[in-house]
Amino acid sequence: MRVGANAATRLIIEAVAETLDVETFVSSHTFRIADLGCSVGPNTFFAVQNIIEAVQSKHQCQEGLHSQLPEFQVLFNDHTLNDFNTLFASLPPDRKYYAAGVPGSFYFRLFPNASLHFVYSSYAIHWLSKVPKLVVDKSSPAWNKGRIHCSNSEDEVGKAYEAQYVEDMACFLHARAQEVVCGGLVALIITGRPNGILHSQTTQNIIYDLLGSCLMDMARKGIINEEKVDSFNLPTYHMSPQELEAAVDRNGYFSIERMEDLPLSTEVGTLPRSQLLTSHVRAALDGMIKAHFGDVILDELFDLFRKKIEEEMPMIESGRTINFFALLRRKEMD
Template sequence: MQGGNGDGSYARNSEAPASAIALSKELLLNAINCMNLFRGEPSLRIADLGCGTGINTLSAIDFVVESIKKRYARESISVPEFEAFFSDLPLNDFNTLFRSLPHLCPRGIDEMQKQHSYYAAGVPGSFYERLFPRGKLHVAISLSALHWMSRIPEAVLDKSSPAWNQGRAWIDGARKEVVEAYAKQSEEDLKSFLRCRAEEMVPGGLLFILMAGRSDEHPQNQLGDPYSRAKHPFTQAMDQAWNDLVKENLIDEETRDAFNIPAYMRSKEEIERAFNQCEAFDIKSLKFSRVMEHSKEKQEKWMRDPVSYGKTKANLVRATLRPIIDAHLRSSHLSQEIFKRFEKRVAEDMKMLNKTCYYGIIVVSAIRK
């Protein structure tokens, strides 16, 4: 994710993840109210896996800590201290994240102590690998992160392979072989994630996951209805932006074809199968929901001002994809040209502007056996 606090940062372009997290809070609270309270533990250890940066990250940990505290208090049990581990890839903007921690902001001593509800630490690394010692964690959450894959399947980048994804940046509507390659990699990733968490979590520990997902059993249909598929930032306008750069001789076709977005929207069936194969967790809840791309008020505003909508949508793409586009093109100038073409394409598509895009999400709560 793009760091910092600028217009194109993830911290300022995460309305959809915020809506998804808000929608899942009741499920998270229910999970916390059913989890083991770990009597006699001096401290409880909570990990936010794929934490990113911004208010979503901090509000989620605050919610978990305060909800557990209330449960201890209701049952008249001594409240332990809390350790919160914020984990993401090494290039994540941990500096901005930690500067935003409430107990590190300038305040009077009394107020600072009041806000210091947990001890924070950063843990860099991929959640597809081990991040913590065995039996370390009591709670692990991952919010709006697990649909990102560990890598692009090699077959998708191989011109001689039937899975070569020529002319597309992503897989929705792509050939069967392309989608199958993504699905296989996604399956391996989820198994790795669960295997690592199984080793790191204590028996009775809570695993809570929110990820982008799909309701359709067929992986070719990653995004549901036709308008969501056409309006999603990974699809139509994204492909058009890359093709614009090819037509303008700013990049060649090989450079375009070598770029693929490492994301996959799993179905409930795929997730349940991975948990069953892992055999280390009991699923307590597994639900699919949809959230709107943005509020109706914002949509009405942007219909009157398409240019503003184009900028907003381009900032969303910058927030989520700029680091990997920069790395692929090895040029911040060229990546900016991609975003400019994307912004222009979105602003000019008046037919799509008044359509509603929905994001599918899947929420899972499970207990370590």
């Protein structure tokens, strides 16, 4: 993630210099930044500091070196289960901004009308607001029996996931259109899939398929109930750049100022790749799996998962995936 975030930093600095008109915001005296779906680690503060420095530089360039800089307020948002105490305890002591936490789903309104100048979200909006209802409905043709995602599932399952994505992105953009001032920016770092690539061909979904097969193996051994597997689905959807463009067009309140692929991580460490992938997946899904199945199965599940990744590494490496950066600008309309 850090590789993509570092590349996005350059794009954000360029975007602020080229696109942000600080004269529009001078009268407000406070420049507000929202980090939606923030993480707890240092990457969050790294990104925020770079945004602030870019805005300060643009302000001095546009208003003069001796002009009074605005005050900065950073609003850190995540779901209500996020560890905000850890976030606040790790805030940089030398920060030049006022910080606040805003719990809640970013698929709904979080802030007052026209109160935000810059919205940032990194590796967060591939999470859906919920699992599509139809995929856990036994009477539905989209019932996703024996699988945990839309990859390699029936067409109806894929359509249910796509419909949930379309609904969620409409809500996301509608909420931001009300919260962001005219001329304000929304910077998104997205883990997605290339245009024209099936969900089953992406690296992420190949990995999800392997995790699902591990759960089914454990069900066949009687370790867990098969019905519990049938009712477990991951609420993720890896959009393509074309899908994002279509969502922005439907919304109508934003223009896409920039869209660019980001470099993928080529992380090399002392751990074997299978162990590294397993640790990443476990960090992302541990809480969700524990809530559904309990914590007794976790070690056995991820040990089995690691072995399966080792066996299927060529298939994983054949997968297609992208991280991409999108910069949206709130149109001058209302």
